[in-house]
Amino acid sequence: MSKKKDILDAALKLFTENGARATSTKSIASEAETSEALIFKHFGTKEKLLEEIIKQGYQEATRLISNYLNNENGLEYILKIVEVPRILVDSHPDFWRMQHKIIALNLISQKYHDTFMKPCYEKLIVIFSKLKYENPTLEAELLLIYIDGMWKHFASQQLDSTTETALTKLVQQKYKTAQF
Template sequence: MSKKEAILDAALKLFTEHGVRATSTRSIAAEAHTSEALIFKHYGSKDRLLEAILKKAYQASALETNVYLKGLTAREYISNMIELPILLTRSNPDFWEMQYKIIALNPLSSRYHENFMRPCQLRLTECFRELNYSNPELEAELLLIHIDGIWKYFAAHKLDVAKKKVLIECMRQKYKL
């Protein structure tokens, strides 16, 4: 692992444990077994370091999500969107736990998440329209509100997979999927 990657991993770990504001670049350097100067050389500031973490994690999530949701019928897409919180929180639990903790107070974090979810909202609207829902835009928005709450709940509570699947199945039943 490169020093640059070690810094990202250390920062993610400490941001998750202590929050962004409470984590110093000095503590990140110690965790990464490097110098503070190297952090500033690679990232310039703690905010840009956080942005690098967000960018990397959302790029990975977008790739994973695209593969998971590509080429599906409307019903399959909605069903897989309902299950998306399991996929995301299982594939990168530290990131999603950090994101859960900071998203409400960090505009950068919030913006990355909104950009990540925007294509899903458009596709969900199309799906609900195709399935003849009376208000597809509101249905898509409502489902995304549920999904947003579910991934946050999963990130915060570290549920076992069986419990997560039961909750997801309950959501699927509500949509008769």
């Protein structure tokens, strides 16, 4: 295992536990069993280290979701995208817990998240238009608000798995039933 990866793993662990602002490079170095100098050599600053974690997390999420939603269109896409919050959080729980803690106050985190969600938003508008929804843009916005809220609830472990599953199935059923 490389020291750079050790640093990234240690930083993610500590950022998740304590938040990015409360985590020092000294504590990251200690957790990674390396020196602060090596952190600065690889990343320059703690902020750049955090950005690298965010960038890698969203790259992984993009690969995962692209494969999951690959050839889906219409109602199938809607039904599958409702499952995305659970899939993301299950695939990389520490990253999404960290994101949940920092996204409201971290512009870099917000930027990566917005960039990640934009293609879904655009595709949903097209799908809701084809399905003849009265206001496809608002419908897409509403569904993405649900998705955004659900990954945050899943990441913060506010819901038990039975409730998570029931909510996902309820939203899917609403879209299945809404078909003309």
